[in-house]
Amino acid sequence: MFTALLVALPLIIGQHWQVNLLVFTLMYAGLAAAWNLLGGYTGYPALGHGAFFGIGAYAMAIGTNHIGVGAGYRSFLLVLPIALATGVAVLPIARLLMRTRAATFALLSITVMFMVQTFAYNLRSLTHGSEGISVPLAPFPATTFERPFYYAMAALLALTLLVCWAVRTSKLGLSLNAVRDDEDRARGLGVQTELVKLVAFALSAGLTAGFGAVWAYYVTFVFPGFAIDPLLSLGVILMAFLGGRRTLWGPVVGAALIVPAQQYFAYRYGASHLYLVAYAALFLLVIYLLPDGIIPSIAARLTRLTRLTTRCAHTPRAHIADSIADKDSITDKGERV
Amino acid sequence: MHLLVQATIVGILIGGVYALLASGQTMIYGVTRTINFAQAIFAILSAYLTYTLFGALGLDPLLSVLVLVPAMFVVGAAMYMVLIRPLARSSGELALIVLYAIGIGIQGLLDLVYKTNTRLITPSYTDLSWTVAGFQIPAVRFFACLLAVAVLGVLHVIRLRTKLGRALRATAENPVAARLLGVDVERTSALGMGLGVATAGAAGAVFGMIFPFNGNTQYDLLSKLLSIGVLGGMASMPGTIVAAVVLGVIESVVAAEISPDWSAFSFLVVLFCVLSVRPQGLFGQRLRGAL
Incomplete structure (x- = not known):
């Protein structure tokens, strides 16, 4: 039923701003679900998912520009390879990060984000530094311009939820829960903690990069402060918390509530600084009034x-x-x- | 070679300021088991307040510390009582994310009030420097380092010689045992958090004279603080101070010898190299149990 609704939605409401809103809602829902793999199920407080999102976005921008994959729908073909490649490429760093726990892990994850941002600013030959890269505009008809992106996001969200569901119902999910509850005991009982943690990290990072890639193609412009955004990491966590961390649908519910509110707020009041304040206030409200999230409550x-x-x-x-x-x-x- | 020594001197001076800021973070970690992700923004906040005090009243930045330290102490203690204590029963990571959100909220407020142009506090001695044995010692950084050492000294005395200090150390070591031995853990934690944020007050005032800042500077500062925390081992005060000075020197030497673009990055590389050998940092102990 959810799938049918997803497919039909943009056909029912055709206004540009509405579909645009839906694209972002789906993107955040997917990002929050991907974060949940690591931050929720495994209990590792990752704060740096903006890094993987940015890697995906830059890969897409560079891919469409330099390698010269033809524009149009074919560019979407890049998304999955980017997700896979990121998932694999983060493994060495994941191995290092996953040796630490709790607060130290949170701290290193955010440090990785700063490192990626530094690369984006400084590797000018590749990323054009602070000027940013523009992605060739997709040649879709103006009346339904957002639709392909909508379906791309929807497909990626479906994939993410499928992965989450598969993880939850498999031995992997049980192992991750065991890691979350007591990692040392889990290892003592024979859970391959190192391995399952790495798998969770790679899945989470790879899927996040996939969303970054579609996003870059949609907004047609990538620049370091925008693509690798600490606020994105926080927003994603906020949505997962609001909907219910460790649940399958929690992140989707959280995103469906927050993203429209956020966009409305941004259009209505414009000032991005007020928006930071509102975001933080909302976050505190959620944590103190609904600490378990909507679905568990x-x-x-x-x-x-x-x-x-x-x-x-x-x-x-x-x-x-x-x-x-x-x-x-x-x-x-x-x-x- | 001359350049190298010069850069090292400047690095040590700035390392003192980092040490001050990071020691507050370490103290807060000790009593709350949470990293204060808002530590950087409190420093920026007090840099802005110093800027205002200097601009409006002509108060010297080094003297404004006398106002800012008590003010930030109150802010920190209040923050513990209102926001962090209710979370004490849940995991430490939740408090950490809350503090991160607070940091972003304060940044939004600062951007609203002060706009986003970068500021620099420029007292009369901004460009003053002395030449000692052929090396330049900039006055601002020297005073900043002096202030940092003074505040660190006071903290050290508080920690080792007073009743509060004993309570703080006991709470950091084992809150349950401390409570059983009659320590008011809640009160001690609030005071500890107050002291930790107060160091941000002192460090922020001098930070604003050394580096141009705006709300976004918090991320830069945060990444440095976090790196110091990991390298120093989070809970170890000597570790924190050594790591902070090492960071200051590496940053300054790389900026002089290679390029300022990569100075922050170089420390992250060192950090990752250290972690691949010792995941608990240079002075840290291994954490047990998934927190």
Whole structure:
């Protein structure tokens, strides 16, 4: 049903700005889902996904310009190779990063982003430095210009969700959960922690680069501060948190709520600085009011409802167990440690 | 050779300022187990405040430290009580992301108020420098380093000689045991965070005299701070100071010998080389358990 909706949407609403909004919504949904592979399932707080997005964007820009792959739909053929190549190319650095944990990992991941940005600024022969590279404009008819990009993003999002689903339902997902809960114990129990972490990293980075590639072709201009954006990394995390980290659909829900709000805000108030403030404020609201995200909160509400009905139904024992559980949750809240 | 020595001198002087800023980060990491991703923006914030104090009241940047340090102390302690403490039960990474968001929010506010043109604080001694044995010592950097050493000295005394310092060290080492031994961990953590942010206040004031800055400078500064943190091993105060001075020297030497474009990058390369051998940094201990 979701697929049908995705396919039909741009045919129903044809306004340029609406489709444009949808393109970005899908892109962020996919980015958040890709981040979730590493930041959610594996529990490694990656803050530097802007780096991989930028690598994808630059690869696309350079690919279409220098190598001279013909314009038009054929440029989309570059997206998957870029995603694959990035996924493979990040492995050595992933190996290094994955030896660290928690805060140190967060810190190194953001450092990688700064490194990539430095490269983008300084390797002028390749990236044209701070001037940026323009990507040849796609020769699509003006009336439906956004549509091919929309479908490209949709396909990539579908692929990302498929990967997430496959990971979740496989042994890989279980291993990643084990790594998240207690890595040392997982290794002790024979989980190939190094390997599964690398796979999660590569999948996450590769998919992110794929979205970067489509994005570059869509916006037709790539420049370091824009393509490798710390705000992108933060935005993606915000969406994953809002929708529900570690769930399959959480990132999509988060993006569907945030991206339109963000675009509306940007059009309405223009000033990009106010927008930074609003973003940060929204983030804090989400973390403090909905720490588990929308989908887990709804799920918890539902279980509580069903529990209530069973409690009314009978069994004094279940009743006692429930009240004990409730009390536990209260002391949990009241105390630290 | 002359150039190399000259660059090293300048590097050590600026390394002192980095050390000051990073020592606050280390202190905060000690009590909250969270990296203060907003440390850089607090430095930029106080650089802007110094700029305003200097422009409006003619207050010397070195004296404005006396105002900024207490102010930033209050900000830091309040931030702990309001924002970080409620997250104490969840994982440290959440607090880290929250601090990152705070940093971006403050940057937005600063950009709104001050616009995005780069500023530089220029007191009368901006261009002053002394020649010692053939080497130039710029006055601004010298004063900045002197101030940094003074503040670091005060911090050192607080940490080692006072009751608060003992509580801080105990909390950093083992919060549960500290609580059992009668340390008010909440209060200590708030004070620790206050002290950490206060160092950003002092460092920011002099930073604004040395480098032109705007809101975006926070990323540059942040990447340096984080590199220092990793290299120094996050929780180790001596490690942090050594790493900061090493960073200052490498950066300055590369800028002089190769190109300023690559100076920040060179340190990242060193960082990655070190990490490939010692993932816990030069002075760090191995982390156990997925935090």
